Amino acid sequence: MATYNLKINDKDYSVEAEPTMPLLWVIRDIVGLTGTKFGCGIAQCGACTVHFNGNPIRSCSFPVSAAANQPITTIEGISGNNDHPVQQAWSEEQVPQCGYCQSGQIMSAVALLDKKETPTDEDINRSMQGNICRCGTYPRIRKAIHRASRIMNDNASKN
Amino acid sequence: MKAMKVNRRDFMKLSGMSGTVLALGYYFPSIAQGATVVNLENANVSGTLLNDFIYITSQGKITLVNHRPEMGQGVYQSMPMLLAEELEVDMDQVEIMQSEGDDGKYGHQLVGGSGSVRKSWEPLRKMGAAAREMLIQAAAQEWGVAPSSCYAKNGEVYNASNTKSLGYGSLVEAASKLEAPEEVKLKSKKDFKVLGTPQARQDIVLKTNGVAEFGLDIKVPGMLVASVERSPVFVGKVKSFDDTEALKVPGVKSVMKTKMPVFSSTTEGVAVVADTYWAALQGRKKLKVEWDDEAYADVSNETIFKKFKEESSKDGLVVHEQGDFGTAYESTDKKVEAIYECPFQAHAPMEPMNIVVSVTEGACELWGPIQAPNWMRGALAGALEIPKDKVTINVSFLGGGFGRRAFNDYTLEAAAISKEVGAPVKVIWTREDDTRQGPFRPASLSSLKGGLNDKGELLAFENKAVHQEMGHQWPGADKTKADDLEGAVNPYEVPNVTRRSVPQELHIPVMWWRSVYASTNGFANEAFMDELAQEADKDPIDFRLELLKNEPRYTAVLNKVKEKSGWKKDSKKGYGVAIVESFGSICAQAAILGRDSKGSLVIEKYVAVIDCGMIVNPDTIKAQIEGSIVMGLTAAMKSEITFKNGRAVEQNFDRFKMLRIHECPEIEVHIMDNEEAPGGVGEPGLPPTAPALVNAVFDESGKRIRKLPFDLNKV
Numbered sequence: 001m002a003t004y005n006l007k008i009n010d011k012d013y014s015v016e017a018e019p020t021m022p023l024l025w026v027i028r029d030i031v032g033l034t035g036t037k038f039g040c041g042i043a044q045c046g047a048c049t050v051h052f053n054g055n056p057i058r059s060c061s062f063p064v065s066a067a068a069n070q071p072i073t074t075i076e077g078i079s080g081n082n083d084h085p086v087q088q089a090w091s092e093e094q095v096p097q098c099g100y101c102q103s104g105q106i107m108s109a110v111a112l113l114d115k116k117e118t119p120t121d122e123d124i125n126r127s128m129q130g131n132i133c134r135c136g137t138y139p140r141i142r143k144a145i146h147r148a149s150r151i152m153n154d155n156a157s158k159n
Numbered sequence: 160m161k162a163m164k165v166n167r168r169d170f171m172k173l174s175g176m177s178g179t180v181l182a183l184g185y186y187f188p189s190i191a192q193g194a195t196v197v198n199l200e201n202a203n204v205s206g207t208l209l210n211d212f213i214y215i216t217s218q219g220k221i222t223l224v225n226h227r228p229e230m231g232q233g234v235y236q237s238m239p240m241l242l243a244e245e246l247e248v249d250m251d252q253v254e255i256m257q258s259e260g261d262d263g264k265y266g267h268q269l270v271g272g273s274g275s276v277r278k279s280w281e282p283l284r285k286m287g288a289a290a291r292e293m294l295i296q297a298a299a300q301e302w303g304v305a306p307s308s309c310y311a312k313n314g315e316v317y318n319a320s321n322t323k324s325l326g327y328g329s330l331v332e333a334a335s336k337l338e339a340p341e342e343v344k345l346k347s348k349k350d351f352k353v354l355g356t357p358q359a360r361q362d363i364v365l366k367t368n369g370v371a372e373f374g375l376d377i378k379v380p381g382m383l384v385a386s387v388e389r390s391p392v393f394v395g396k397v398k399s400f401d402d403t404e405a406l407k408v409p410g411v412k413s414v415m416k417t418k419m420p421v422f423s424s425t426t427e428g429v430a431v432v433a434d435t436y437w438a439a440l441q442g443r444k445k446l447k448v449e450w451d452d453e454a455y456a457d458v459s460n461e462t463i464f465k466k467f468k469e470e471s472s473k474d475g476l477v478v479h480e481q482g483d484f485g486t487a488y489e490s491t492d493k494k495v496e497a498i499y500e501c502p503f504q505a506h507a508p509m510e511p512m513n514i515v516v517s518v519t520e521g522a523c524e525l526w527g528p529i530q531a532p533n534w535m536r537g538a539l540a541g542a543l544e545i546p547k548d549k550v551t552i553n554v555s556f557l558g559g560g561f562g563r564r565a566f567n568d569y570t571l572e573a574a575a576i577s578k579e580v581g582a583p584v585k586v587i588w589t590r591e592d593d594t595r596q597g598p599f600r601p602a603s604l605s606s607l608k609g610g611l612n613d614k615g616e617l618l619a620f621e622n623k624a625v626h627q628e629m630g631h632q633w634p635g636a637d638k639t640k641a642d643d644l645e646g647a648v649n650p651y652e653v654p655n656v657t658r659r660s661v662p663q664e665l666h667i668p669v670m671w672w673r674s675v676y677a678s679t680n681g682f683a684n685e686a687f688m689d690e691l692a693q694e695a696d697k698d699p700i701d702f703r704l705e706l707l708k709n710e711p712r713y714t715a716v717l718n719k720v721k722e723k724s725g726w727k728k729d730s731k732k733g734y735g736v737a738i739v740e741s742f743g744s745i746c747a748q749a750a751i752l753g754r755d756s757k758g759s760l761v762i763e764k765y766v767a768v769i770d771c772g773m774i775v776n777p778d779t780i781k782a783q784i785e786g787s788i789v790m791g792l793t794a795a796m797k798s799e800i801t802f803k804n805g806r807a808v809e810q811n812f813d814r815f816k817m818l819r820i821h822e823c824p825e826i827e828v829h830i831m832d833n834e835e836a837p838g839g840v841g842e843p844g845l846p847p848t849a850p851a852l853v854n855a856v857f858d859e860s861g862k863r864i865r866k867l868p869f870d871l872n873k874v
Contacts, residue, residue: 018437029436029437034376037509039511041589041590044813075369076368076369090363094363094782097783098366098509098556098559099366099556100373100509101558102367103369125820128820128821131820132509132812134561135786138789138819138823
């Protein structure tokens with residue numbers, strides 16, 4: 001057991017955990033943020049996606065010992081009021097069905113749009129293929145990413 | 160009028176309300192038996208539960224209850240929409256609350272068999288209408304006019320002869336003193352304001368910000384967590400286990416043998432119980448378990464399908480018969496025969512199996528993602544030998560169900576663990592547990608025979624399905640009856656038809672998987688119809704239309720899919736069609752294939768048409784069809800559970816492959832508009848997907864695919 005200082009959604013947490021404990025379980029069971037989900041445990045499904053230093057990682061396969069002192073963002077931290085353009089677009093397109101994979105989908109989509117404000121379908125394929133949706137919301141995910149991009153571009157031109 | 164009391168938990172749920180509440184209960188099968196006044200400002204509130212679908216406070220706040228588990232199919236919104244339409248309120252005026260599992264209060268609560276709208280269509284509308292009539296009556300009394308000169312709209316009652324109106328909130332106290340009407344008049348479709356409109360689902364916002372609570376997220380005070388090492392061959396026994404190392408893991412509290420009832424068998428295991436999931440999992444990894452599991456070591460995919468093939472020459476059980484297939488077939492000019500094979504499938508919901516159960520002296524409480532609250536409650540009461548009303552069922556959001564979460568195995572296993580440790584226990588399955596323990600969608604070998612005359616008319620048709628019958632797995636099951644009825648019988652007008660089932664027995668547990676036997680029956684039937692059309696030298700749609708000329712609903716759906724897909728207009732593309740009726744609805748799909756720049760086959764588009772009668776939320780229907788197609792394509796091209804040494808080979812998404820976004824085609828959905836009785840929507844979109852695909856592959860390449868899954872890139 002060791003103590004790790006984690007910076008999650010701009011808050012500081014000091015946690016005691018085994019060095020090999022995946023960040024996913026630290027976030028869910030020690031810090032208590034359950035928006036990030038467990039799907040497979042082997043980085044195949046993307047349900048556990050969080051941002052680490054602004055980059056999407058699969059927290060189920062990321063040991064807590066590697067996560068210290070760098071900014072981590074979870075689904076709870078991408079907006080204060082459900083008003084991130086991706087969340088807005090997700091709602092407008094009615095993307096989620098069961099919703100379980102959607103935190104991971106949104107985190108991957110946010111990371112894509114942070115890097116590329118107007119992604120192509122190819123960009124979407126590349127960035128989103130690590131996120132499985134068993135309910136099959138892929139067509140709506142694609143539409144919502146394009147929609148979020150338009151919202152972000154509109155917001156940018158307004159400012 | 161009953162005086163009903165509110166218990167602490169429901170009071171907390173209702174605590175956003177104050178003042179007088181008009182609460183309307185539902186006692187299956189009749190409509191509301193009386194309104195109930197609960198004055199929540201009275202501090203002496205305690206006791207039994209409110210059993211209501213509609214709550215209206217004196218401030219006019221309206222809360223509608225969704226009584227069925229929400230697993231993505233949209234009941235969270237569509238059940239309240241059924242109430243709201245007749246209640247004459249806008250969905251924007253409404254808050255939604257999830258009910259607990261209690262069939263005494265809420266009637267039938269199962270989600271499965273695509274039945275929620277079909278079963279609730281009338282009862283919930285009657286509930287809403289009854290409340291509306293009581294509110295109108297209350298307003299009429301206040302104005303001293305006849306109720307017939309009043310009408311309700313947007314949460315207010317209006318006096319038709321002047322501009323006066325009264326909000327529901329101001330009427331609720333008076334309304335609660337009235338007798339609920341025995342007969343109510345329901346609106347006709349042309350007057351619908353809510354039903355048939357695409358309403359935004361209230362649970363969707365919660366699913367975009369991490370707030371929605373799934374089973375895996377539930378925490379109850381004093382809860383321990385368990386991870387169970389179960390027999391990989393399902394029926395294997397625990398010979399012995401060594402928990403010395405497991406018990407040394409910090410956080411691990413105890414280790415014990417477990418039993419999970421699976422139909423007529425028991426799956427044994429060893430549970431590690433700890434204060435956190437991670438500790439339980441680390442403890443489980445350190446277990447040494449000796450299994451007695453040699454019994455089915457020689458069972459493999461090869462042996463299974465070899466046996467199925469041999470068995471296909473048997474007569475089997477008759478599911479449906481018309482005319483005399485044997486004689487007619489012999490006399491036909493053109494005979495076509497084909498064998499179709501479908502593998503076992505796992506449900507693979509994104510949320511792995513999990514449940515929280517707390518067994519105390521004479522009582523039991525459950526929290527989690529379940530599809531069958533009523534069955535679960537009865538099963539727990541039976542297993543624990545306690546009265547049903549001592550079992551409390553709390554239903555969370557489900558991270559997918561697809562039939563898997565309707566089964567009782569995992570909840571009974573968890574209850575036994577909780578009873579032994581004397582604390583609430585959450586059992587979490589790893590993805591490996593979830594994938595390989597089943598129960599599975601049964602594998603199927605279908606033997607099809609068709610006889611045509613020289614005009615290409617279909618005179619004789621036989622479908623013989625060789626697979627496990629789910630119902631035969633129960634103790635004392637009647638094995639003389641076939642169970643695999645979904646999608647078994649075609650609507651085609653063929654004078655001589657025989658549909659048979661040759662039941663097989665394997666140690667592998669099988670159960671409902673989205674669209675159940677329609678997923679395998681539908682594939683075989685519709686792939687074969689295409690082969691018959693080829694033999695008859697007719698276009699696949701024309702061939703089917705001729706056989707459906709006395710079925711106007713099928714004809715309309717097939718013509719619509721022909722029109723909307725631009726059927727065979729582009730000579731460079733491959734087009735395939737399939738039409739299947741299941742769960743009360745008719746769905747046709749056209750798959751359109753092309754080649755990419757590297758020459759590989761790609762699925763460009765799916766066009767789907769569904770006739771599901773009168774509808775609740777068209778956007779939800781489209782979403783369900785889109786999702787069914789993705790799941791159907793996954794089963795057609797990517798995923799299968801294979802067996803070796805009596806156990807499932809695939810354990811996680813590395814080998815049990817899912818369709819991903821880059822492989823998902825464009826999907827277009829059309830909903831037929833009519834006034835037929837509502838049909839199901841959750842499952843009917845899946846059966847046509849695989850046959851439409853293989854039929855399109857044939858159109859494009861001349862190659863027939865008869866075994867799933869197949870690799871599109873290899874065509």
